[in-house]
Amino acid sequence: LSGTEAQSMAVPAAFLSMRTPMLVIDLPTAERNAEAMLARARHHGCHLRPHVKTHKTIEGALLQTGGRRSGITVSTLSEAEFFASAGFDDILYAVPVSADKLGSIADLMRRVPTFHVMVDHPVQVDAIEAFEAHNPETPSQWSVFIMVDCGYHRDGVDPDDPKSVELVRRIDASRHTSVAGVYTHGGHSYGASTAAEVTAVAEAERDAVVQFADKCRAALVQVPTVGVGSTPTCSRPPDSLDGVNEMHPGNYLVYDCMQAHAGSCTMDDIATRVATRVIGHYPKQNMLLVDMGWTGCSAQGAEHGYGAILGHPELKVHLLKQEAGEIVSASGTPLVFEKYPIGSILLLLPWHSCAAAHPHPHAVVIRGDEVVAKWERVPRGW
Numbered sequence: 001l002s003g004t005e006a007q008s009m010a011v012p013a014a015f016l017s018m019r020t021p022m023l024v025i026d027l028p029t030a031e032r033n034a035e036a037m038l039a040r041a042r043h044h045g046c047h048l049r050p051h052v053k054t055h056k057t058i059e060g061a062l063l064q065t066g067g068r069r070s071g072i073t074v075s076t077l078s079e080a081e082f083f084a085s086a087g088f089d090d091i092l093y094a095v096p097v098s099a100d101k102l103g104s105i106a107d108l109m110r111r112v113p114t115f116h117v118m119v120d121h122p123v124q125v126d127a128i129e130a131f132e133a134h135n136p137e138t139p140s141q142w143s144v145f146i147m148v149d150c151g152y153h154r155d156g157v158d159p160d161d162p163k164s165v166e167l168v169r170r171i172d173a174s175r176h177t178s179v180a181g182v183y184t185h186g187g188h189s190y191g192a193s194t195a196a197e198v199t200a201v202a203e204a205e206r207d208a209v210v211q212f213a214d215k216c217r218a219a220l221v222q223v224p225t226v227g228v229g230s231t232p233t234c235s236r237p238p239d240s241l242d243g244v245n246e247m248h249p250g251n252y253l254v255y256d257c258m259q260a261h262a263g264s265c266t267m268d269d270i271a272t273r274v275a276t277r278v279i280g281h282y283p284k285q286n287m288l289l290v291d292m293g294w295t296g297c298s299a300q301g302a303e304h305g306y307g308a309i310l311g312h313p314e315l316k317v318h319l320l321k322q323e324a325g326e327i328v329s330a331s332g333t334p335l336v337f338e339k340y341p342i343g344s345i346l347l348l349l350p351w352h353s354c355a356a357a358h359p360h361p362h363a364v365v366i367r368g369d370e371v372v373a374k375w376e377r378v379p380r381g382w
Contacts, residue, residue: 010369011275011345020277021296023360024347025055025375027367029271030253034063037234037252044241049073049092049227051250054354056378057363058086064253073248077104080115082378090114094183094248096147096155099127106131106138116180120147120157122167125177132176143180144171145225150208151201152187159212165219172221181225182216183248184209189232195263202233210243231255232264256353257307258300273310273347274356275364276325281337286329288315288340292348293323295359301351305330310347315340317348 041048050064051073061072061083070090074080080091081104089112093105097117109115119125128142146168149156157164171177186205192198205228213223228234228241229248241247251259254271274297280289297320301307305316309327315335318328327346329335340346350356357363357377365373 011347012366012369012371014371015275015345015364016343018275018364020275020345021292022275023357023363024273024275025060025254025363025365026271026273027365027372029269030060030063033253033255033265033269033271034066037064037247037249038066040234040237041247044237044244044247046241046245046247047071047225049229049246049248050253051075051094051229051248052083053079054251054357055253055363055375056082056357057375058083059365059373059375060253060363061088064250073250076378076382077101077108078381079378080108080112084108084112088112092116092118092145092183092248094118094145094147094185096120097124097127099131102127102131103135106135109138109142114143116143116145118145118147118183119167119171120149120155122170125167125170125174129174129176140176142177144177145180145183145227146171148182148184148209148212150184150186150205150228152185154185154187156184157212159208159215164212165215165221168216168221168223169219179216179221179223181223181227181246182209182213183225183227184229185248186228186230186233189230189264190258190262192232192262195236198232198236198263199238202228202236203238205230205233206238206241206244213243231259232262235259235264251353254353254357256356257304257349257351261304267308267349270349270353272350272353272356274350276346276348278340278342278344278346279324281340281342283335283337285326286335287318288327288335288337290325290327290346291323292320292325294320295322296356297348297350298352298355298358300355304351307348307350307356310349312346315346 147156189201227246231249231251234249276290276292316330
């Protein structure tokens with residue numbers, strides 16, 4: 001990966017007195033990314049329902065929505081509860097629902113004016129109806145999105161199987177459920193290596209969900225919302241999103257090296273960093289030791305150096321242990337250890353921001369070389 005030299009090498013002086021490893025967000029970059037996606041959604045005539053699972057912060061969500069405390073996507077009930085407590089009034093829990101979570105969801109439905117769940121199997125509808133039968137005091141109408149498999153093959157109904165339309169008809173007919181819309185996630189776009197490959201997945205994503213919505217409407221079921229979204233496909237969409245009226249990407253607010261590798265963004269669009277401190281010099285091994293292990297930035301992307309060290313293309317992360325990391329020369333030439341004093345700070349642009357952010361209780365927010373805020377994140381848990 002290239003492009004890290006173009007970004008500022010300045011490390012805020014305040015970092016020298018702060019404990020590392022720590023999650024850092026570059027605010028001007030995040031603001032630019034947020035506005036670009038809002039503009040893209042407007043251009044395509046779509047409502048933007050951003051996913052908040054990457055940054056997990058109120059402030060980040062408000063950047064994504066353009067200031068609205070409404071219309072977000074979450075992947076855990078901990079996220080839903082956190083954002084509900086902050087006054088967000090329209091939340092989609094975008095994971096196929098299971099019976100053990102229905103009691104907590106029912107509580108959220110009493111607190112949140114519009115709360116949606118996701119299904120892709122009749123057993124999930126059985127669970128909702130059984131829950132209602134045993135808990136008549138709970139809300140009587142569950143707003144349901146149907147997950148559609150557009151080629152990712154992780155979850156979702158088969159859009160070509162007639163049983164999938166039957167499932168939607170059942171949801172529509174039940175007195176306990178209503179159809180909020182259809183939803184898909186082109187997660188296989190993460191395997192792309194060029195922007196053109198991403199756009200090809202985006203076209204298939206669009207076609208799968210729009211054609212399935214048309215089949216449901218032909219079966220006399222209203223489908224208010226037709227949604228697409230992964231960060232790659234929403235960053236490099238096709239020329240037309242006809243038939244789609246909602247987008248739900250998430251990682252784009254901060255991006256990462258994996259997105260740059262896939263062609264979703266450039267290295268200059270990456271707003272996430274993990275700050276780590278040099279804690280050892282080992283000339284015989286030609287290696288620096290830092291206080292960031294895989295618990296501080298995840299073990300993903302090992303074959304890509306776990307990301308890229310901002311401003312230092314001559315360095316790469318060779319290996320991450322649990323609580324420490326080994327940094328070596330990218331070219332194999334001898335390191336000039338004086339350039340990286342013990343106690344100095346390095347900034348890793350992570351391979352995968354969602355995973356790198358996960359262990360951190362908050363994000364330190366910078367503008368240029370100044371620390372301007374600390375954003376609290378969703379407490380750990382599901």
